[in-house]
Amino acid sequence: xxxxxxxxxxxxIGSHTIVDLIENGFDIISVDNNxxxxxxxxxxxEKITGKKVKNYKVDLCDFNDTNAIFEENPDITGIIHFxxxxxxxxxxxxxxxxxxxxxxxxxxxxxxVGSFKVPYFVFSSSCxxxxxxxxxxxxxxxxxxxxxxxxxxxxxxxxxxITEVSRATGAKSILLRYFNPAGAHPSGLIGELTIDKxxxxxxxxxxxxxxxxxxxxxxxxQYPTRDGSCLRDFIHVCDLAHAHTxxxxxxxxxxxxxxxxxxNLGTGNGITVLETIKAFEKATxxxxxxxxxxxxxxxxxxxxxxxxxxxxxxxxxxxHTLEEILQTAWKWEQKLNEDEKLFTGKNITLN
Ligand code: WQD
Numbered sequence: 001x002x003x004x005x006x007x008x009x010x011x012x013i014g015s016h017t018i019v020d021l022i023e024n025g026f027d028i029i030s031v032d033n034n035x036x037x038x039x040x041x042x043x044x045x046e047k048i049t050g051k052k053v054k055n056y057k058v059d060l061c062d063f064n065d066t067n068a069i070f071e072e073n074p075d076i077t078g079i080i081h082f083x084x085x086x087x088x089x090x091x092x093x094x095x096x097x098x099x100x101x102x103x104x105x106x107x108x109x110x111x112x113v114g115s116f117k118v119p120y121f122v123f124s125s126s127c128x129x130x131x132x133x134x135x136x137x138x139x140x141x142x143x144x145x146x147x148x149x150x151x152x153x154x155x156x157x158x159x160x161x162i163t164e165v166s167r168a169t170g171a172k173s174i175l176l177r178y179f180n181p182a183g184a185h186p187s188g189l190i191g192e193l194t195i196d197k198x199x200x201x202x203x204x205x206x207x208x209x210x211x212x213x214x215x216x217x218x219x220x221x222q223y224p225t226r227d228g229s230c231l232r233d234f235i236h237v238c239d240l241a242h243a244h245t246x247x248x249x250x251x252x253x254x255x256x257x258x259x260x261x262x263x264n265l266g267t268g269n270g271i272t273v274l275e276t277i278k279a280f281e282k283a284t285x286x287x288x289x290x291x292x293x294x295x296x297x298x299x300x301x302x303x304x305x306x307x308x309x310x311x312x313x314x315x316x317x318x319x320h321t322l323e324e325i326l327q328t329a330w331k332w333e334q335k336l337n338e339d340e341k342l343f344t345g346k347n348i349t350l351n
Pocket of ligand 1: 086087088125126127128178179180181199200201202204216217218219220230231232273296299
């Protein structure tokens with residue numbers, strides 16, 4: 001079996017991708033310093049796949065510790081690089097934290113790719129690289145505009161660094177531009193674990209619905225969209241995970257003729273924040289408590305994907321609906337709540 005190193009393997013998208021990779025016959029090792037994740041998701045992966053995945057609890061910002069992983073695993077065929085901080089709002093408040101963590105870790109990893117001649121590299125990029133696009137939906141050739149946040153800058157710079165390194169070393173790379181990942185594995189055994197207060201809309205919705213948060217603040221309803229709230233393209237995390245397997249197979253099968261290529265990973269359906277709240281209420285029967293607040297600095301107004309390239313070249317077909325995204329996210333939140341009640345023995349009061 002081909003051995004794949006997944007960085008951030010204990011994280012939300014990383015854990016779901018590991019499940020898909022194992023189900024497609026790959027041998028996986030993970031590296032994750034658990035600064036914003038826990039090994040709980042590795043237990044979920046084992047329950048789903050029957051495979052125990054080894055995680056190296058290493059900070060990729062430490063070159064020597066990172067290099068040691070490759071010395072111990074000289075047979076790594078490919079790398080899928082998820083490990084990074086990803087909260088738009090936090091990156092505006094703490095830019096240096098984001099530039100240091102997200103770029104130093106990437107550069108250390110690429111140094112090892114060069115010295116250990118790892119042939120294939122898949123990068124977790126983001127639609128935030130488009131900034132506020134003039135025209136939507138965006139394609140992979142939509143001009144890259146000024147990023148709206150330091151988080152977006154780290155993804156833009158990350159793409160440039162990888163492109164140049166691939167050109168210089170011949171290591172083949174694919175940049176995957178995610179739209180808004182959401183939802184959870186249908187088993188309810190893995191999902192999004194937020195260590196502190198959630199920043200992203202869907203976990204804020206589910207934590208409000210379960211009573212962990214008092215309600216939802218909609219960050220602005222005066223934008224130039226159909227209902228004034230921001231517009232996004234929510235993609236089910238399992239669809240997103242499978243795209244990584246397809247990208248890796250595309251590389252291994254020698255289908256990438258250039259040294260780097262880029263793919264949008266979104267559904268191609270745009271939905272506003274207010275519509276998402278209504279869709280959750282309809283999909284789950286839970287009434288949400290929300291209010292309108294000020295705009296959030298760093299927010300893109302409206303963006304959704306043209307995903308034809310991933311469909312045509314990778315054979316990717318995102319199958320999960322928005323309803324399934326919201327229902328699986330809700331199932332996961334309820335499971336977490338049950339586990340917490342078991343663990344703490346106390347009832348979490350529902351609002
Ligand atoms: C979505 C919308 C908020 C919380 C995310 C990831 C980023 C990247 C792109 C993958 C915005 C609004 C949110 C709340 C709200 N993904 N919102 N109240 O900013 O689009 O970026 O997708 O790489 O990593 O962070 O996602 O869910 O934070 O916000 O009104 O309490 O929901 O203003 O318009 P975002 P998000």
